[in-house]
Amino acid sequence: MKFIDKKTIAEILVEHLSDLRTEEIEALLEIPPSEIDFTYAFPCFKIAKLKKKSPDIIAKELENEVKHTKFLVDVEAIGPYLNLKINPKYILDCIFEYKDDYGRIRDVIEKRKKGKLRIVIEYPSPNTNKPLHFGHIRNILLGKSLSNLLEYKGHDVFQVNLYNNRGIHICKSMLAYKKWGNNKEPDKKSDHFVGDFYVKYSEMAKKDEHLEEEAYKILRSWESGDEETLNLWKKMNNWAIEGFKDTFKKLDISFDKEYFESDLYLKGKEIILEGLRNNKFEKAEDGAIFVRLKERYNLPDKFLIRSDGTSIYITQDIYLAYKKKEDYNYDRSIYVVADEQNQHFKWLFAILDLLGFKEDNYHLSYGMISLPSGKMKSREGTVVDGDDVIEEVENLALIEVNKRYPNISESEKLRRAKIIGLAAVKFYILKYSATKGFVFKPDESISFEGETGPYIQYCYARIASIILKSGIEISNDINWDLLNHEHELFLMKQLAYFPEFIDSAEKTYNIHLIAQYLLTLCQVFNSFYSSCQVISDNRELEKARLLLIKCVQIVIKIGLNILGIETLDKM
């Protein structure tokens, strides 16, 4: 099976371009603007400089030199560009033969083992005093889809979660429960129940400044191991975590390992003291230990151990890095955390580097979600609740399903609404590049039209519907000359690019590239759909078009799988 991509093209061109290496040519190759009916374009500016010749002339020379083959069916110079067209037969053949492996076809064909990594990815690491908000949803979707992508590309991925289950914020919820909870058991989703007490604390603390002192009293009694305090702490933490598990299940995430701050927060001190002995760190006059990072890392100094000898938050993260290495012997460790902690991770990685822990750490940072009224504040209850968003969007989807299919069973309506609603939320978040923060407008944010998850699902369902109705067995033994409509050619061209988008997303951790690719593919498909009838009296044409749309469906499915979005045959 012949597979043709940029690399293949570069290998052909390098024969005629002695000044450049294959990899350089591959990097230069671009996808031409859509109106140009070629698969790839080689811009001749660089080579023109080297040869001190006009790029137009070089393109023309190449046009004459590069031979047409059954793979490379057309080569044409247009101005300074050499445009190349690959035979669409080989694109569809590859997809049809390799099916779900098409997105990683080069790896499969070359039986690639090299470059496979053991990767630990940590997310969403919530605090256990309040329910997950919309920011956590973004975190979870990024973490999950990146895990899917890396797994798809053959890496060993270990998903881990860290519960931030101790500290003053936890004690505040505990205090409120003690004072106003009447030993009540949860009468709602249990993480929300816990969160209510956090909000209650904040309300009451505004009026009563002694509350804070009381909360610290609980913290001290927790630290001294007071049994009553520990019991309450365990009870409330379990409620929070039980609630999270529900949400995790809805979003289809699970973890290879869960770490708890309460097990870690005292650890790491040894590492710091060792660093102090090795003169990596310094001791302040009052006994606190800190590190100077200005000169070597251009970062502010950072304290690591308090003057009373207790650990600071970052100390446990230092410990956890070693711990993960021990647990998983990873090649790379990824932290999915919002961009407000950018500096924290610069500190962490710098300190680890200083300690000689030369591992490949990566902070996958993403922009925070705010509301039209400003930043979300869980203390004040001005948050968009994760569970609420999911529920709301499922309800909206149910209304749409009802409108279109009033006669199907209620359970089927609910099933579809769930899948469509989740697709809407997931795609809405994943189509944007992660670095940008965004404003969540509750009333108008989630839609089912335009650049949305349901739009992609709709394409998939349309294809399923045609295939079902046709009933002809799909094969790649077709008359290839029949696929010559403008929209057909454009569609096949889009399909050719998919593995390269997967590679690019994997290399840069830019999940949104996959969503953006799917949008383009589906837009092209819908154009095709509206001008090319598949089911036809011309059985040869029908067979050819069936293969084409089957290939589109395969690619949509791979892409949506990575994004964690389910498909529907009917919607």
Add this chain to the structure above:
RNA sequence: GGACCUAUAGCCUAGCCUGGAUAGGGCGUCGGACUUCUAAUCCGAAAGUCGCAGGUUCGAAUCCUGCUAGGUCCGCCA
């Protein structure tokens, strides 16, 4: 005061790493397409000083410098 991120039509956004063909999409607006495989769709139109000013280059949304605006961080909090 210092560090980082962001700025692209009324609104949202891709492209920026690695400079290259007329800056792609979507929402909204206006006009059109369902007796034909699902109209959650498609076709067309109007709408852009790519924040501003310099610089590098044959060529800048993309690279460099300065500035402006917004966000985040700079704690012996987590």
